[in-house]
Amino acid sequence: QQQVKQSPQSLIVQKGGISIINCAYENTAFDYFPWYQQFPGKGPALLIAIRPDVSEKKEGRFTISFNKSAKQFSLHIMDSQPGDSATYFCAASMSNTDKLIFGTGTRLQVFP
Amino acid sequence: DTAVSQTPKYLVTQMGNDKSIKCEQNLGHDTMYWYKQDSKKFLKIMFSYNNKELIINETVPNRFSPKSPDKAHLNLHINSLELGDSAVYFCASSIIGKGDNEQFFGPGTRLTVL
Numbered sequence: 344q345q346q347v348k349q350s351p352q353s354l355i356v357q358k359g360g361i362s363i364i365n366c367a368y369e370n371t372a373f374d375y376f377p378w379y380q381q382f383p384g385k386g387p388a389l390l391i392a393i394r395p396d397v398s399e400k401k402e403g404r405f406t407i408s409f410n411k412s413a414k415q416f417s418l419h420i421m422d423s424q425p426g427d428s429a430t431y432f433c434a435a436s437m438s439n440t441d442k443l444i445f446g447t448g449t450r451l452q453v454f455p
Numbered sequence: 456d457t458a459v460s461q462t463p464k465y466l467v468t469q470m471g472n473d474k475s476i477k478c479e480q481n482l483g484h485d486t487m488y489w490y491k492q493d494s495k496k497f498l499k500i501m502f503s504y505n506n507k508e509l510i511i512n513e514t515v516p517n518r519f520s521p522k523s524p525d526k527a528h529l530n531l532h533i534n535s536l537e538l539g540d541s542a543v544y545f546c547a548s549s550i551i552g553k554g555d556n557e558q559f560f561g562p563g564t565r566l567t568v569l
Contacts, residue, residue, distance in 0.1 A: 389558070432498060441551075442503070450496075
């Protein structure tokens with residue numbers, strides 16, 4: 344019940360295309376859903392996050408869509424760029440704890 | 456300025472040895488973490504400390520012992536290293552130990568056990 348399932352494992356997109364990564368969770372006590380971006384040889388860094396009281400959050404080209412009833416959330420990267428090539432992790436936590444549960448990661452490659 | 460730093464960046468050692476990884480954060484955060492990232496990129500929390508007190512201790516062999524001399528430092532000591540310990544270890548910190556606070560990760564330490 345503590346798992347966060349993430350798909351796809353890898354994704355290849357052409358420059359300018361839309362990248363979509365999906366995550367699903369079981370524990371309805373989760374109330375914070377961040378996405379982290381990790382470049383090769385670096386640590387993960389927070390990209391964008393959402394709480395379940397909203398269905399969508401947009402920051403620039405990055406949008407989180409959240410479906411509370413389905414217990415699913417997704418990251419959309421519009422106008423994907425080669426510089427977006429990285430591994431993306433969804434995560435979930437309960438805000439009254441400090442434990443982040445990470446998804447299994449998606450390796451995104453954007454080709455020019 | 457490096458926010459979360461780790462040393463060393465690479466560590467190659469033989470099975471059975473004891474090694475330490477050091478972590479320092481200059482963000483003034485109260486909470487620090489150790490994560491293990493395996494070869495499949497799976498990222499799993501090992502420990503968290505809040506103001507030098509152990510908060511989270513996941514199911515980690517007791518060969519792994521974190522030590523926090525002050526709230527800016529969290530070191531990881533590993534005894535009797537095994538092949539399965541090979542991974543990238545990340546230190547992270549957050550302002551308060553709450554799940555909705557951004558965690559800032561260090562650059563990682565790649566440990567290879569031969």
